[in-house]
Amino acid sequence: MSATPTRRMIGVMLLIPLIAALALAAFAWPAARVAPHEVPVGVAGPASATAPLQQGFERRPDAFEVHRYDDEAAARAAIADRDIYGAVVATPRGPHLLTASAASPAVAQLLRDAMTAQAPEGTEAQVTDVVATPAGDPRGSALGASMLPLALAGVATGALVSLLALRGVRAVGALFGAAALAGLTATALAHSWLDVIAGNWWAEAGVFALAVLAAGSTVAGLAALLGRPGIGLGAMLMVLVGNPLSGVSSAPELLPESVGPLGQWLPPGASGSLLRSVAFFDGNAALGPALVLGLWAALGLAAVTAGARRAVPAPEGPETPSPAMRPARAA
Known part of the structure; x- marks a missing residue:
């Protein structure tokens, strides 16, 4: 057995426990430290x-x-x-x-x-x-469970845009189109079928779409700037960091004091807060999380555009004909 496959085998054996430890810490630590803070x-x-x-x-x-x-x-x-x-x-x-x-x-x-x-x-x-959860989700668990699929949808969108080598207008169009269709689909499921949200249908679809766009643009933007490692970095940011710190299943003020506010500056946390405002409170307190999602989407799209410009090859000068193609000189 050569040294290279052996190193790869050892790398896999060490990497998987590390990923498992990070995931367990990210998801279990906030849940184990739930307590009110201000x-x-x-x-x-x-x-x-x-x-x-x-x-x-x-x-x-x-x-x-x-x-x-x-x-x-x-x-x-x-x-x-x-x-x-x-x-x-x-x-x-x-x-x-x-x-x-x-x-x-x-x-x-x-x-x-x-x-x-x-x-x-x-x-x-x-x-x-005073403002009760809908009959379809009396404990609010379905709403909390909806953030991880949204984050995964955004990560998948950004990853596919990168892996399929979409650039410029096509990349931006794919991100917007996928986000819009995901928003419509999610609202049809959560509002029309499961009855777990009860606000304006189209406003909720806009929230779902903006959530997917913010996550997808971030992943695609990081991939445009860093290459394939950017996909992994974006996925970790959305799933391993943003999702457990979102506070959707409890409340940001119930998370550990050092990370509760941080989660609201990441797309999953802002998405959960915005969805609650639109679905149950007639849009009250929606401006802050909407601006956070818009900022992530704008920065991601700017990175996608910048990456596309860097990928465009420089124009070549006039091709010099090979000796075989040069016309023969007169004797």
Whole structure:
């Protein structure tokens, strides 16, 4: 057995455990460290009545970011605007918890547990889900599971554009066309068939398409600049980093504090936040994640264009005829 195949065999044996360790760390570490970090919540009512409620949230340092509202209507408006995940309203009959499971079922459950723990023994806390998840996805699990297929679709789009050697206008056209068709297909499945999202159909299709375009353009752009290694780098960025840090299955504020905000600057995290805003909150708080996705798409497309220009060979000078083709001189 020659040295080269032996080295390749050893390389495979060492590389696969490394990839498995990276994947396990990327997906398992955030899930194992789920805890609230500055989760925005509200208390509503007279200051004298809401003081004990606010103190209840502040018993866990840095877990909640408490906002005060004059009444229940103001708290409901803040939830609908995605300023807060929920609020506790002081009423004559006791605290009334407002949640928004469509924003994050995990945070809604966290608030219910906190409310139950503070309620006097033998009493049942009053809870109202202001913005609920649709009947087709009561636990919000389907929405969380949709981000990985979107990331994979984007990676596949960018990889195919690169491997098929599409350049310039053809590469850009393939990225836009594939993203648009993927958006229509995903919306038909998630909205029309599974009933797991409930917003404007065409707006949701635009979100899905923009998510695939941002991921696909990034992979294709990295491949245009770095060659085939760029495909692997883009895939790792979208799948091994962006997907577990997206916070879609929980909430960005429930991820480890050092990486929660980072995930919202990557396409999977921005896609999840944008889809929630469009599907359940009439587009409120959609501008930020839309700009993030647009920036990734623009940078990726610019890299694809730049790579195509570098790949164009320089024009050759006039070909010098070979001696055999030169006309014979007169004797």
